[in-house]
Amino acid sequence: MTDFDPHVHEALKREIVGVYDRAARSYDRVGIKQFSYYANRFVEKLDIAPGAQILDVATGRGALLFAAAEKVGPTGRVIGIDLAPNMLAETAVEIEARGLVQAEVRKADADTVTFPDHSFDYILCGFALHFLDYPHALVRFRQMLKPGGVIATTHPYVPTDNAENFERWKWLFTLTREVFPPDFVPPASWIAPNRLNTPDRISAALREAGFVDIAVTQEEAVLYFADEEDWWQWEWSQGSRFWVEGMSPEGLVHFKTAAFARLQEMKEPQGIPMLDGALLAVARTPGG
Numbered sequence: 001m002t003d004f005d006p007h008v009h010e011a012l013k014r015e016i017v018g019v020y021d022r023a024a025r026s027y028d029r030v031g032i033k034q035f036s037y038y039a040n041r042f043v044e045k046l047d048i049a050p051g052a053q054i055l056d057v058a059t060g061r062g063a064l065l066f067a068a069a070e071k072v073g074p075t076g077r078v079i080g081i082d083l084a085p086n087m088l089a090e091t092a093v094e095i096e097a098r099g100l101v102q103a104e105v106r107k108a109d110a111d112t113v114t115f116p117d118h119s120f121d122y123i124l125c126g127f128a129l130h131f132l133d134y135p136h137a138l139v140r141f142r143q144m145l146k147p148g149g150v151i152a153t154t155h156p157y158v159p160t161d162n163a164e165n166f167e168r169w170k171w172l173f174t175l176t177r178e179v180f181p182p183d184f185v186p187p188a189s190w191i192a193p194n195r196l197n198t199p200d201r202i203s204a205a206l207r208e209a210g211f212v213d214i215a216v217t218q219e220e221a222v223l224y225f226a227d228e229e230d231w232w233q234w235e236w237s238q239g240s241r242f243w244v245e246g247m248s249p250e251g252l253v254h255f256k257t258a259a260f261a262r263l264q265e266m267k268e269p270q271g272i273p274m275l276d277g278a279l280l281a282v283a284r285t286p287g288g
């Protein structure tokens with residue numbers, strides 16, 4: 001049985017979407033806000049022309065959607081799809097508040113979403129491809145792109161080869177594991193990013209789906225938490241929520257108390273620094 005067994009995958013999807021739905025209010029609005037940080041940097045690199053037609057798959061709070069909407073301007077179109085109602089509601093409010101006639105969100109499952117062939121110049125997917133049945137979804141994304149159209153996906157990447165940062169934050173990995181029994185095996189939903197966490201794995205998935213001119217680049221940045229409370233809000237606002245939601249009440253108290261003591265020792269004048277990384281994959285459909 002693989003992760004993409006339909007029954008296993010549907011159950012995983014319900015868990016994943018549930019966690020992000022509960023996180024939606026604070027997602028990318030507290031802590032290091034790495035999703036909009038990388039979305040802005042990566043959209044800058046894509047050279048998107050005014051008038052372009054774009055699909056943002058698993059849009060969340062619209063980090064890529066808003067960056068792309070600025071590029072396409074009022075003559076273009078950016079459609080964001082997601083399955084989490086609270087993500088969709090928050091993003092719709094922001095589209096309205098910003099007066100963006102070129103952007104909209106729709107509730108749709110990225111695993112089965114269908115637009116006519118050759119509908120889009122770009123398909124974007126930020127930090128979410130690993131949650132999908134991507135071997136099948138990528139083939140459909142290729143068909144929905146125009147010939148020569150571009151897919152751009154971002155992926156979490158932990159800069160473990162940076163010894164200083166690794167030493168600085170090692171306690172967090174140890175402390176998180178300490179809260180669970182020694183033989184605890186994290187559920188597949190908690191560790192889904194591991195499916196696509198190296199340039200080789202991402203390139204292989206894109207190649208197997210028929211994309212060409214594949215390039216994967218790596219970025220790192222030191223981003224800052226304002227203080228330990230800001231870090232705590234962040235823990236609940238993104239992927240680490242899988243872990244904190246899974247802790248027992250006593251485990252959670254121990255985790256928070258021990259973490260706050262370590263974070264206070266790490267404070268610098270600008271805040272609490274974290275070296276964060278991301279991978280950007282860009283590829284084209286043949287032709288064009």
Ligand SMILES: C[S@@+](CC[C@H](N)C(=O)[O-])C[C@H]1O[C@@H](n2cnc3c(N)ncnc32)[C@H](O)[C@@H]1O
Nearest residue numbers: 020035058059060063082083084109110126128
């Ligand atoms: C880590 S967030 C990424 C959000 C956004 N792309 C960004 O870069 O900040 C993952 C998002 O994927 C969405 N998601 C997960 N599985 C999905 C599916 N099958 N269809 C649509 N959205 C899905 C979740 O609801 C969540 O909003």
